[in-house]
Amino acid sequence: MDRNALLAGGAVGVVVIAVVAAVVVPGVLADPTDEGPVRPGPVDVADVSIAAGPATGETATLEIATRIDHGGNPTQNVSVLVRAIDAESGLLTTTKQIDVGTITRDGETVTTTNLTVPREGGYDVEVVLYRDAERVDETRKSVRGVSAIKPPHLQSTTSFTESEALPPVSFSIAGTDEDQTTLDLSGTLMNTGDEPADDLSVTFVLRQAESNIVAARTTADAGTVRAGRTETVSTTASVPNDYNYYIDAVLLRDGVVIDTARGAANLNPTRTISVNQTTEDVELRVEDFENGGGDSPTYDSGEEPTQTESSAPGFGAVVALVALVATGLVARRWSQ
Structure with a gap:
């Protein structure tokens, strides 16, 4: 066989085998454009x-x-x-x-x-x-x-004012008698929203400043506050004379508290309180009021009262003289 023909046949065989392998086994031949795994972007x-x-x-x-x-x-x-x-x-x-x-x-x-x-x-x-x-x-x-972040039932565009010219809570004296003072109470509300606010009410609670005892409680219907308007809610309450009171105003809508404010009423002329005043507890000493508050002597803690011995007046010297004479007589008798 011609040598050239043999070499040509071998080359054709190699090509055929390569083509068959590429068809049967994909990827056996490397893609010259393949640059390996793709690096992810940052x-x-x-x-x-x-x-x-x-x-x-x-x-x-x-x-x-x-x-x-x-x-x-x-x-x-x-x-x-x-x-x-x-x-x-x-x-x-x-x-x-x-x-x-x-x-x-x-x-x-x-x-x-x-x-x-x-x-x-x-x-x-x-x-x-x-x-x-x-x-x-x-x-x-x-x-x-x-x-x-308030839930829907607490969200409201209406609240008490925060102005010195229009205080949120104010009062005036409506009348007095021997034991009671009647106050005209006012709460000033402001609607900053774009829609009217209705179903509003204000509850006023008057508490005696020192004891925190509720002296009076009253609720006034606020009705409807128009958008962008300021309205005043008024009512009356009677409290005992000669005490100072905190006036707590609570704004409610359908029974839900949406705002609060505080004022002060000084009905005791000898002492005043303010809304931002810091208070402290005062210990009540019960013993100060025992025995009708008499003038019994008191002593500092840890000290004992000084005790003084005494005898009946007018007998000290006489008794001593009688004892001396009796002793002399007894001694003389024994010597005889």
Whole structure:
């Protein structure tokens, strides 16, 4: 056989085997354009914002939006862990994991989640970004005054005024008799909303300043306060004379307390009180009033009273002289 023909036949056989192998086993021939595994693009936390969501009497919802910055190749298996930590105790309150999946576009991707926490105190919100279960970035933000997030039944645009010219609580003397003073009580309300506020009432509670005893309680119907208007609610109450009182005003809507205010009434001319006055407990010494409050002597704690011996007046010297004479007579008799 011709040598050249043999070599040509061998070359054709090699080509045929290569073609068959490429068909039967895909990928057996390396792609000259293949550069190996694709490196995922970088991701990080660009920003975290927190908004107040729905609330109940006990809990509040924090709406947390996390902005993830991405660039380059697609990044798979991205997730975000969000947790709320009590700012005072440092204890973990709640946590939630969000699966973001694959991020392909350049720029920011926003993911949101809601955390429900007790409606009190403050919280530190931590946001941790993961890629393929590996932590790649994290950030923290603080939230304070969560109790200010009010549930619907506590939300109101109407409240007591906060002006010296229009004090929230005021009073005047309507009349007096031998034992009682009648007060005209007023509460000033302001509606800062765009809609009228109705089904309102104000309860006035008068408490004796030193003892905290409730001396009078009365409720006045506030009716409807128009949008952007200020209204005054008035009523009367009678209290004993010559005492000082705190006037607590409570604004209610359908039986729910939505605001409070305090005033002071000084009916004792020898002592006055103020709304912001600091009070302290005074110990009542019962022994000061025993035995009708007589002029019995008192002693400092830990000291004993001085005791003085005495005898009947006019007999001390006489008794001593008689004893001396008797002793002399007895001695003389024994000597005889």
